[in-house]
Amino acid sequence: MRQTAMILGTEYRIEIHKWSEDKELSQNSWAGYCCSNFPLIVIADLDDEEHFWFSNEEEKDAYFKGCLRHEIIHAFLNESGLKDNFEHVNRMGHEETMVDWIAVQFPKIAAVYKELGIL
Numbered sequence: 147m148r149q150t151a152m153i154l155g156t157e158y159r160i161e162i163h164k165w166s167e168d169k170e171l172s173q174n175s176w177a178g179y180c181c182s183n184f185p186l187i188v189i190a191d192l193d194d195e196e197h198f199w200f201s202n203e204e205e206k207d208a209y210f211k212g213c214l215r216h217e218i219i220h221a222f223l224n225e226s227g228l229k230d231n232f233e234h235v236n237r238m239g240h241e242e243t244m245v246d247w248i249a250v251q252f253p254k255i256a257a258v259y260k261e262l263g264i265l
């Protein structure tokens with residue numbers, strides 16, 4: 147997998163961290179996070195069977211992609227000037243429901259735009 151992503155002109159590193167080696171993940175019970183200061187996106191090591199359990203590789207892959215899509219939306223919000231507008235989570239100012247909504251609906255919205263030739 148590609149290790150970096152260009153988000154509105156800022157390059158984010160994408161790293162896989164073990165829960166046992168990353169306090170941000172373990173202390174917050176997160177599967178991933180996005181940090182604009184470094185800039186860095188971290189996804190938990192999903193092969194860690196103590197903390198993550200999947201019935202098959204396909205399910206694990208889908209979960210990984212979903213997490214990464216979610217964190218990339220955070221990165222876009224960060225880089226477009228929306229870092230601390232809410233106090234929903236104390237270290238990150240984004241409304242999580244909207245982040246998830248964008249992450250989930252984006253492929254469908256892009257497909258409609260493409261179909262209409264307005265992408």
Ligand SMILES: [Zn+2]
Binds near residue numbers: 216220242245
């Ligand atoms: Zn989030």
